[in-house]
Amino acid sequence: AQRVTQPEKLLSVFKGAPVELKCNYSYSGSPELFWYVQYSRQRLQLLLRHISRESIKGFTADLNKGETSFHLKKPFAQEEDSAMYYCALSPISTDKLIFGTGTRLQVFP
Amino acid sequence: NAGVTQTPKFQVLKTGQSMTLQCAQDMNHEYMSWYRQDPGMGLRLIHYSVGAGITDQGEVPNGYNVSRSTTEDFPLRLLSAAPSQTSVYFCASSTTGTSAYNEQFFGPGTRLTVL
Numbered sequence: 001a002q003r004v005t006q007p008e009k010l011l012s013v014f015k016g017a018p019v020e021l022k023c024n025y026s027y028s029g030s031p032e033l034f035w036y037v038q039y040s041r042q043r044l045q046l047l048l049r050h051i052s053r054e055s056i057k058g059f060t061a062d063l064n065k066g067e068t069s070f071h072l073k074k075p076f077a078q079e080e081d082s083a084m085y086y087c088a089l090s091p092i093s094t095d096k097l098i099f100g101t102g103t104r105l106q107v108f109p
Numbered sequence: 110n111a112g113v114t115q116t117p118k119f120q121v122l123k124t125g126q127s128m129t130l131q132c133a134q135d136m137n138h139e140y141m142s143w144y145r146q147d148p149g150m151g152l153r154l155i156h157y158s159v160g161a162g163i164t165d166q167g168e169v170p171n172g173y174n175v176s177r178s179t180t181e182d183f184p185l186r187l188l189s190a191a192p193s194q195t196s197v198y199f200c201a202s203s204t205t206g207t208s209a210y211n212e213q214f215f216g217p218g219t220r221l222t223v224l
Contacts, residue, residue: 032209090207101151
């Protein structure tokens with residue numbers, strides 16, 4: 001079954017600390033993966049996608065097919081990074097997006 | 110552009126009542142979808158549409174109906190509300206689908222409580 005797993009419900013760090021939000025997926029084909037973020041009182045929005053291979057707001061995510069992971073990383077967390085983060089998988093040619101359960105990131109000053 | 114709009118923002122229903130959650134977008138997007146967000150369960154796809162006149166079921170379609178008569182609108186109907194449908198509902202749209210080249214644009218959500 002196609003599935004996205006985010007094992008951490010809550011991740012708390014201090015400002016300036018490195019952050020890694022874990023995402024593992026279950027899918028037999030070539031995955032199309034995304035990270036979406038929901039800041040307080042804002043809409044859910046795209047943070048980054050695996051094909052772009054770019055850094056957005058200091059965040060990067062590398063697709064590791066061997067470990068079936070797409071972890072989100074940032075070397076130095078900022079207070080404004082506090083939000084709910086969702087990893088999502090789009091199986092090829094399905095027109096469906098499968099979300100993980102989300103990880104709440106809290107960055108303390 | 111207003112983007113994706115949803116009405117109402119909040120709604121309280123009694124068990125057995127029916128209602129329609131409205132969703133509209135002004136970006137000329139072909140793809141639209143509905144999700145429900147529940148604590149500890151993330152977002153789950155209810156129904157989606159790849160264009161006017163075309164709809165299909167997502168992960169949790171039972172108890173919900175949709176139609177897509179225009180490109181702009183994608184209403185979600187609850188025919189007989191149940192307490193299990195208490196949730197936050199999000200509508201989203203994108204240019205053509207969910208592939209890596211498509212960014213989903215989300216609405217602000219509708220918080221529904223069924224008593």
